[in-house]
Amino acid sequence: MTFSDKTVAKRRWRAMxxxxxxxxxxxxxxxxxxxVAAWAQSGPMxxxxxxxxxxxxxxxxxxxxxxxxGTTDQSGPYTTNVLIxxxxxxxxxxxSGREGVPSPLKRFGGxxxxxxxxxxxxxxAVFGRNKIEGxxxxxxxxxxxxxxxxxxxxxxxxxxxxxxxxxxxxxxxTVLIPVLGARGFAAYAQVAMTVHNFVGPxxxxxxxxxxxxxxxxxxxxxxxxxxxxxxxxxxGGGHAPSEKLNGGEKLWYWIGVVxxxxxxxxxxxxxxxxxxGQDRATMALAHVIHAGAAMFWIALFFGHAYMGTLGTExxxxxxxxxRVDTAWAKQHHNLWYAxxxxxxxxxxxxxxxxxxxxxxxxxxTGSST
Amino acid sequence: xxxxxxxCDVERCIECHACVTACxxxxxxxxxxxxxxxxxxxxxxxxxxAISVACMHCSDAPCAAVCPVDCFYQTADGIVLHxxxxxxxxxxxxxxxxxxxxxxxxxxxxxxxxxxxxxxxxAGGPEEPHSEAELTKYGTNRIAEGKLxxxxxxxxxxxxxxxxxxxxxxxxxxxxxxxxxxxxSWGWQAAYGQNV
Ligand code: HEM
Ligand code: SF4
Ligand code: SF4
Numbered sequence: 001m002t003f004s005d006k007t008v009a010k011r012r013w014r015a016m017x018x019x020x021x022x023x024x025x026x027x028x029x030x031x032x033x034x035x036v037a038a039w040a041q042s043g044p045m046x047x048x049x050x051x052x053x054x055x056x057x058x059x060x061x062x063x064x065x066x067x068x069x070g071t072t073d074q075s076g077p078y079t080t081n082v083l084i085x086x087x088x089x090x091x092x093x094x095x096s097g098r099e100g101v102p103s104p105l106k107r108f109g110g111x112x113x114x115x116x117x118x119x120x121x122x123x124x125a126v127f128g129r130n131k132i133e134g135x136x137x138x139x140x141x142x143x144x145x146x147x148x149x150x151x152x153x154x155x156x157x158x159x160x161x162x163x164x165x166x167x168x169x170x171x172x173x174t175v176l177i178p179v180l181g182a183r184g185f186a187a188y189a190q191v192a193m194t195v196h197n198f199v200g201p202x203x204x205x206x207x208x209x210x211x212x213x214x215x216x217x218x219x220x221x222x223x224x225x226x227x228x229x230x231x232x233x234x235x236g237g238g239h240a241p242s243e244k245l246n247g248g249e250k251l252w253y254w255i256g257v258v259x260x261x262x263x264x265x266x267x268x269x270x271x272x273x274x275x276x277g278q279d280r281a282t283m284a285l286a287h288v289i290h291a292g293a294a295m296f297w298i299a300l301f302f303g304h305a306y307m308g309t310l311g312t313e314x315x316x317x318x319x320x321x322x323r324v325d326t327a328w329a330k331q332h333h334n335l336w337y338a339x340x341x342x343x344x345x346x347x348x349x350x351x352x353x354x355x356x357x358x359x360x361x362x363x364x365t366g367s368s369t
Numbered sequence: 370x371x372x373x374x375x376x377c378d379v380e381r382c383i384e385c386h387a388c389v390t391a392c393x394x395x396x397x398x399x400x401x402x403x404x405x406x407x408x409x410x411x412x413x414x415x416x417x418x419a420i421s422v423a424c425m426h427c428s429d430a431p432c433a434a435v436c437p438v439d440c441f442y443q444t445a446d447g448i449v450l451h452x453x454x455x456x457x458x459x460x461x462x463x464x465x466x467x468x469x470x471x472x473x474x475x476x477x478x479x480x481x482x483x484x485x486x487x488x489x490x491x492a493g494g495p496e497e498p499h500s501e502a503e504l505t506k507y508g509t510n511r512i513a514e515g516k517l518x519x520x521x522x523x524x525x526x527x528x529x530x531x532x533x534x535x536x537x538x539x540x541x542x543x544x545x546x547x548x549x550x551x552x553x554s555w556g557w558q559a560a561y562g563q564n565v
Contacts, residue, residue: 056411057416060410060411060418061553061555063410063411064555065558068410070409070410070411070412071408071409071412072407072408072409073386073407074403074407075401075403076400076401076472077401077472077474077475077476078401078402078463078469078471079403079406079469079472080406080469081406082408083410083420083422083468083555084467084468084559085466085468085469086467087464088431088465088466088467089431089465089467091465092431092465095435096434096435098429099429169459172437172438173436173438177438177439182439182440182455183454183455186438186440186454186455186456186457189437189438190457193457193458193459193480197479197480197481198479201479271480272480273480274460274477274480275476275477275478280463280464280469283460283464287464
């Protein structure tokens with residue numbers, strides 16, 4: 001083949017390609033002229049009934065399958081005008097699973113709570129109790145006011161009540177029916193549900209008060225980062241400086257009390273007041289967030305309760321009597337202790353000297369003398 | 370053994386609400402509860418259709434799967450029933466049901482709903498058949514008398530079919546063959562995981 005032969009062949013190909021494109025374009029344009037003609041006669045065509053773009057019958061069944069609402073004359077608190085509610089199927093699979101598919105919610109929740117307990121047990125076995133170094137000094141400083149302690153224990157007790165009643169509803173069918181029997185468990189569950197539904201809102205109000213009251217002492221600072229880097233010396237090896245609350249406690253406040261707490265409380269209110277007419281899909285979503293966040297929160301709470309009682313010698317009395325030993329204060333919250341002294345707070349003997357109670361925490365904290 | 374099912378032939382339903390009324394009257398259904406409803410799709414538009422819906426008595430019923438007190442049971446005929454003595458009124462079956470069948474007499478603050486009530490396929494409940502307890506909690510027991518649900522029996526156009534799934538599917542198939550058009554066994558996919 002010569003060079004010119006090649007260009008001829010190329011030109012021929014190009015001609016063929018262009019004529020093909022022209023044919024296709026015309027084939028599309030010419031029939032559309034009919035549309036233009038019709039449009040000129042009657043204005044733009046209405047997409048819908050007479051154009052075959054959509055078939056109303058098929059559309060209607062698609063709507064019915066996709067939870068689109070119709071109209072109904074039946075009335076009553078729970079009557080709905082939706083033929084097929086698909087959110088229910090999804091929710092059922094998440095909450096209860098189906099044959100051969102275990103419930104993701106129960107799995108996630110169950111494991112995270114068990115793993116938390118196991119981790120705490122291992123931690124306790126390896127590191128043991130965090131003792132007050134050098135023993136108590138016998139002098140105490142005020143730590144929590146009466147208001148703070150009442151609030152704390154109200155939240156703590158209702159938290160445990162809500163946890164037990166809530167978990168009973170989720171796991172009762174697998175765990176409690178074999179023990180109590182169907183009738184026994186139904187009676188138990190009726191009480192559990194009623195208690196959960198009525199105590200919940202009270203807990204929610206107290207939790208919001210707690211968030212507001214303890215916001216000031218939980219502002220994250222640079223020292224908290226340092227505390228977290230060494231985990232406060234809990235794994236051995238020195239002490240990290242800490243204010244009234246250390247980095248770990250602030251994490252518990254922000255992730256547990258504020259984050260998970262608000263998630264649980266807000267979704268709880270959505271579930272507890274069906275009288276506002278929120279639909280099933282909303283309630284199902286609220287349920288999954290509520291139960292999931294609650295179980296995650298309980299897992300964190302195990303750690304918190306351990307640190308407050310078994311894990312740290314001398315911490316619990318701060319929340320019960322309101323006062324802590326000066327040795328504990330120096331060891332765990334040195335910056336806070338120094339600040340107290342600066343404010344002129346005088347450490348008092350732990351035992352009331354002549355039968356009188358130690359001065360109330362309320363009268364001293366916060367006010368610099 | 371028969372497998373009881375409902376089928377609503379939407380080409381025939383004329384939205385007369387006789388099924389709803391028959392059910393409420395027969396079972397003395399609690400105030401505010403509708404075991405059967407008629408839902409109109411595209412009301413007042415081309416292609417408008419009325420559909421009568423109640424509990425479909427699902428295979429692998431979602432309501433039974435989520436009930437915290439496990440109070441549902443399925444009869445040998447495939448009818449899904451529940452025990453009101455066990456029900457705590459938690460509302461979960463209402464969230465899970467594809468058809469909105471479970472209903473409650475109340476909807477008040479703190480999640481107080483009362484006992485769940487739903488269509489029994491006219492098969493009563495776990496009480497002694499025809500006893501006073503069964504009548505007040507679940508309504509009459511027509512199945513025990515060898516009768517089929519009253520709603521379908523009352524239906525003037527025979528749009529609503531109730532009975533053995535194979536038998537009613539056959540009736541419906543013959544109708545569709547005679548009149549042409551596509552079959553629409555609405556809800557069967559969701560309830561029984563199959564089409565006619
Ligand atoms: C019975 C279980 C509980 C025990 C034994 C317990 C114990 C304690 C103790 C001893 C403190 C004081 C720590 C210190 O002096 O630095 C404390 C603080 C605190 N507790 Fe609890 N608690 C329990 C349950 C709860 C619950 C259920 C909540 C919230 C849902 C909660 C929220 C808090 C908060 C926010 C603080 C303030 C410290 C921080 O922000 O980390 N506690 N707890
Ligand atoms: S239709 Fe609803 S109430 Fe009836 S069996 Fe199915 S899920 Fe349960
Ligand atoms: S409302 Fe009654 S029947 Fe329905 S899931 Fe709750 S306890 Fe079970």
